[in-house]
Amino acid sequence: MRWSQIFIPTLREAPAEAEVPSHILLLRGGYVRQLASGIYSYLPLAQRVVLKITRIIRDELDRMGAQEFALPALHPAEIWQESGRWEGMGPNMFRLKDRSDRDMCLGMTHEEVFASIARNELRSYRQLPQIWYQIQTKFRDEPRPKSGLLRVRQFTMKDSYSFDVDWEGLDRSYRKHYDLYCRIYDRCGLRYRVVEASSGMMGGSQSHEFMVLTDAGEDMVVHCACGYAANLEKATAELEPLQDEAGPDTPQPVPTPGQKTIDDISRFLGIPASRQIKSLIYRFGNQPLLVLVRGDHQLNEAKLHAVLGGEAHPALPEEIPAVAGADAGSLGPVEVAGLRILSDHALHGRRNLTCGANRNDFHLSGVTPGRDYQAEYFDLRVVQAGEACARCRSPLSIHKALEVGHIFKLGTKYSESMGATVLNSQGREVPVVMGSYGIGVESAGRPEGASGGQVQGCRPGRDSLPDQFREPQAGHGKGGMGGTSYRKDHGSRSGQAELPCAKPAFGRRLSDSRIEPVNIPACRAEAFGHGAVTGVGWMTPVVSMPARYGYSWERGRDSIWTRLPE
RNA sequence: CGGGGCGUGGCUCAGCCUGGUAGAGCACCUGGUUCGGGACCAGGGGGUCGGAGGUUCAAAUCCUCUCGCCCCGACCA
Numbered sequence: 278m279r280w281s282q283i284f285i286p287t288l289r290e291a292p293a294e295a296e297v298p299s300h301i302l303l304l305r306g307g308y309v310r311q312l313a314s315g316i317y318s319y320l321p322l323a324q325r326v327v328l329k330i331t332r333i334i335r336d337e338l339d340r341m342g343a344q345e346f347a348l349p350a351l352h353p354a355e356i357w358q359e360s361g362r363w364e365g366m367g368p369n370m371f372r373l374k375d376r377s378d379r380d381m382c383l384g385m386t387h388e389e390v391f392a393s394i395a396r397n398e399l400r401s402y403r404q405l406p407q408i409w410y411q412i413q414t415k416f417r418d419e420p421r422p423k424s425g426l427l428r429v430r431q432f433t434m435k436d437s438y439s440f441d442v443d444w445e446g447l448d449r450s451y452r453k454h455y456d457l458y459c460r461i462y463d464r465c466g467l468r469y470r471v472v473e474a475s476s477g478m479m480g481g482s483q484s485h486e487f488m489v490l491t492d493a494g495e496d497m498v499v500h501c502a503c504g505y506a507a508n509l510e511k512a513t514a515e516l517e518p519l520q521d522e523a524g525p526d527t528p529q530p531v532p533t534p535g536q537k538t539i540d541d542i543s544r545f546l547g548i549p550a551s552r553q554i555k556s557l558i559y560r561f562g563n564q565p566l567l568v569l570v571r572g573d574h575q576l577n578e579a580k581l582h583a584v585l586g587g588e589a590h591p592a593l594p595e596e597i598p599a600v601a602g603a604d605a606g607s608l609g610p611v612e613v614a615g616l617r618i619l620s621d622h623a624l625h626g627r628r629n630l631t632c633g634a635n636r637n638d639f640h641l642s643g644v645t646p647g648r649d650y651q652a653e654y655f656d657l658r659v660v661q662a663g664e665a666c667a668r669c670r671s672p673l674s675i676h677k678a679l680e681v682g683h684i685f686k687l688g689t690k691y692s693e694s695m696g697a698t699v700l701n702s703q704g705r706e707v708p709v710v711m712g713s714y715g716i717g718v719e720s721a722g723r724p725e726g727a728s729g730g731q732v733q734g735c736r737p738g739r740d741s742l743p744d745q746f747r748e749p750q751a752g753h754g755k756g757g758m759g760g761t762s763y764r765k766d767h768g769s770r771s772g773q774a775e776l777p778c779a780k781p782a783f784g785r786r787l788s789d790s791r792i793e794p795v796n797i798p799a800c801r802a803e804a805f806g807h808g809a810v811t812g813v814g815w816m817t818p819v820v821s822m823p824a825r826y827g828y829s830w831e832r833g834r835d836s837i838w839t840r841l842p843e
Numbered sequence: 844c845g846g847g848g849c850g851u852g853g854c855u856c857a858g859c860c861u862g863g864u865a866g867a868g869c870a871c872c873u874g875g876u877u878c879g880g881g882a883c884c885a886g887g888g889g890g891u892c893g894g895a896g897g898u899u900c901a902a903a904u905c906c907u908c909u910c911g912c913c914c915c916g917a918c919c920a
Contacts, residue, residue, distance in 0.1 A: 289869065289881090290855045294913050314912065369919070386920065420844080420918050428919085495919090683920070715920075 284321055297427065315422025315430035327433060330721050331412050333464045334435045341457055343408040343437055348390045350414055354380035356389040360694050371416045371430075383416035388691050388713055391438045395709055396697035402442040405699065405709070406450055410437030412718065427495070427679070433718040440709045442701050447686055447710045451483070454684050454714045458487055462681065465721050469681060472498050473507035475579050487682035494679035499660055503669035510579035513656055514664035514673055516623055519551060524629025524643035528611055531631075534638045537606030539572045542631060542640060549573075554624060554632035554644065556608035558592040558600055561585050565592060565600045569610055569620040569652060575659040576621075584619065584655045602635045609633040610650040611641055620652035681720040687711040 284307075291301040294311070303309045308323040319327060335345065357363040357370075363382075371383040384390070391409055399405070415434045422428050439450035455471070462469050467489055474486040486508055488498050499505075499512035507513075536545045543550055553572030558565055559581070566589060570576050582588050594605060600616065601608050609632035610618050624630070628645040646652065662675040692698065692708040701707050 286853095288854060292854070293849075293856090296914070311912090366920095367918095415920090417920075421914095421916090423914080434920095680920090685920090713920095717920095 286320070300427075315419060315428065317429060317431075327718055330465060330718050331433075331435070334412065334461055334716060334718070337457055337461050337464075338408075338410050338435075338437065341408070341453060343410045346391075346409055346411045348384070348387050348411055348413065350384050350416065352382050352384050352390065354382060356393050356695070357382060360389050360392070360691055362389070369417050369419065371418050384413075385415055385417050386434075386713075386715070387411070387413070387436055388438065388687070388711070389695065392691040392695045392697050392711070395440055395692070395711075396695055399440060399697065399699050399709060402699055402701045405440055405442045406446050407440040408437055408450060408453075409440075410435060410714075429719075435716040435718060437714045439712040439714070440697075441712075442699060442707065442710065444688070444710055447688070447712055451684065451686055451712050454712065455485065458682050458684065458714075458716070461716065462487060462721065467681065467721065470498065470500070470506055470678070472500070472678075473511050474683060475508060475511045475583060482688050483686040485684050486680050488678035489681055490676045490678050492677050494677040496678045496680055498676050498678040499673050500676065501666040501669065501673050502671050503666060505666050505668050505673075509660060509675065510577065512660045512673070513667050514660040515667050515670060516664065519627065521552065521628045521630070524645065528641040528644045528649050530634055530636075531640050531642050532638060533607075533640045536638075536640075543572075546631065546640070546642070548631050548642070552627075552630055554609060554630050554646075556610060556633055558597050558605070558608065559589040560592050560596070561587065561589040565596075565616060567601070567608070567610055567613060567616045567618045568657065569618065569624055570658050571621065571623045574621065574623060574661075576657055577659040580655070580657050581619070584657070603633065603637045607633040607635065607637050607639060609635055609641055609644070610646075610652060611635070611644060612650075618650065618652040619657065620646065620654050621657040622654050623658060624652075625654050679720065680717070682714075682716045684714040685712060687713050 286307045288305040288307070291305055295301045295304050303323070304311075307320055308326075309317045309319055312318050339345070354363055354372075357366070363370075363380075366385060370385055373381050373383075375381050394409075395407075399407070412433065412435045414431060415436075416431050419428050419430055422430055437454065439447065439454070441447045441450055459471070469487050469489050472486050472488050474484045486496070488494070488496065488508075490498065497509035499507050499509055499514075531546065533542065533545055536542055539550050539553055539555060542548060542553060550572035555570045555572050555574065555576075557568045557570075557576060559568050560566070566585075568576060568581060578589075592600065597603075597605050597608070601613060610620075611632065611634070613635060624646050626646075628648075629642075630644045630646070631640055631642045632644050633639075634641045644650075660673065660675075663672045665671070666673050687710075689708040689710055692711055697709045697711075698706045699709055
């Protein structure tokens with residue numbers, strides 16, 4: 278294989294549709310091409326990355342005793358109907374019909390398929406524990422694919438599943454995966470953080486996400502110096518208790534013409550948002566709910582879903598009057614009939630608050646929870662930066678983050694719904710206790726991950742580097758480069774330098790790399806030599822520069838090329 | 844799904860408002876010169892202007908519809 282034959286189609290200018298830095302770099306560096314929205318072709322360079330990462334993953338999983346499967350991507354509807362997720366997944370699932378008009382779908386994940394194997398084949402606790410995995414393509418019809426490879430509709434996932442006879446066994450399998458993931462990401466060179474996560478529609482009792490902090494991420498992570506870290510969907514915090522003055526014995530109606538929002542009321546009545554009750558009507562199935570949070574707080578829908586055990590949605594504006602007697606903007610918990618009322622803890626013990634009167638253009642002041650209305654109390658609010666850590670009381674910080682892995686204790690959700698049981702040592706039939714564990718393979722190779730958040734100076738770990746382009750070599754190509762001597766040596770024509778692939782040319786475009794950094798292989802030099810935004814982090818071929826040109830590059834301790842002092 | 848933007852050689856874009864010859868840079872091909880850090884000279888190929896319909900003597904340009912892509916939001920293992 279010769280350098281001139283290697284297919285690495287770099288782009289001098291970024292295609293107009295790319296905006297996110299990592300996407301631009303991947304496109305310009307000749308890694309990927311877009312086929313449709315959220316669907317990408319991996320060119321040889323990207324495929325090389327994927328293979329290296331999957332090699333690491335296989336290596337670690339096999340060493341842990343996991344066994345690799347290859348499951349179908351095309352599924353019959355029945356197994357999804359059994360688990361209840363045929364409906365639950367909604368429009369995110371790619372659905373189709375076969376020629377006999379049977380419902381089919383493309384797999385979003387494989388709990389159902391693995392569970393169906395388990396129920397047919399696992400009979401006794403003596404066969405447990407089992408850890409099964411595969412590395413496979415997943416399909417998800419995302420509402421809005423975005424940001425290059427950040428949110429796609431087809432991607433590669435390593436998914437593994439543990440099967441244990443009891444919960445203690447699940448704890449062990451879960452812990453093994455936790456440690457395993459750390460090893461895998463370490464080898465991939467990611468700078469990540471493990472955070473507590475909510476289980477979402479996977480169900481289950483406990484869950485951690487592996488996150489890379491980056492502004493390109495779509496998740497928010499709350500974190501504290503003491504080590505506490507959680508997804509914002511899950512995070513909790515301590516609040517300063519607020520003191521309220523005593524108010525009237527009964528709520529007092531106040532005319533508030535045209536005042537709808539919390540801010541409106543703050544201005545109109547001079548009452549701070551923290552002394553108001555924010556009242557939201559939600560629909561859970563057919564049942565309407567009234568959800569209350571403090572006026573200056575935000576409802577955390579993930580927490581609401583967790584409390585309810587299912588998804589609730591905001592009521593539509595036209596549904597609200599029939600439920601509450603007034604439009605949104607004048608709602609409150611006092612004297613509502615037949616509504617389940619869920620309240621955030623922050624309203625507990627307060628008094629003399631203000632809320633809507635369930636009558637358009639009126640509010641109530643002097644409202645005291647517990648006296649004027651009864652509610653069920655839960656943690657329902659979104660944590661805000663600066664609030665006190667629940668463990669150590671230090672202020673919490675919030676960062677954007679990119680999820681690269683997620684592990685779940687599923688428990689018996691799937692084994693019960695799908696009838697996967699074994700006989701335990703007492704001879705009793707018990708549902709298998711499952712865990713599920715996923716790694717987004719492409720995510721693990723993204724520039725943000727490799728660089729710990731910044732798309733610049735990426736430093737991929739040894740194992741995710743390409744192994745083919747390592748030797749320094751001068752001379753290539755047409756025009757000003759490569760050099761006569763080289764051409765003579767190899768008898769190639771101008772513009773057609775033929776170099777053995779193992780010793781690729783390096784500096785074809787190096788001189789301009791400071792402004793045109795992405796081109797292979799020049800970007801490496803740029804990435805390590807200067808601070809600018811450059812370099813395709815995904816294992817761009819690494820090259821070194823002969824010292825006689827005034828630059829010296831050498832392989833660094835962590836197997837990247839770093840610049841030597843001049 | 845709501846809002847916004849964009850579709851013109853491979854890439855980036857101009858042209859559109861005010862209809863009349865489809866352009867530039869880069870890329871590509873040929874020949875020559877040069878060539879140890881994105882060479883130069885000469886020549887050349889390549890575009891149903893996303894698609895359909897309409898208005899007009901005439902449409903890249905005006906109108907209608909439609910498809911695609913991007914961004915913001917909603918949503919999201």
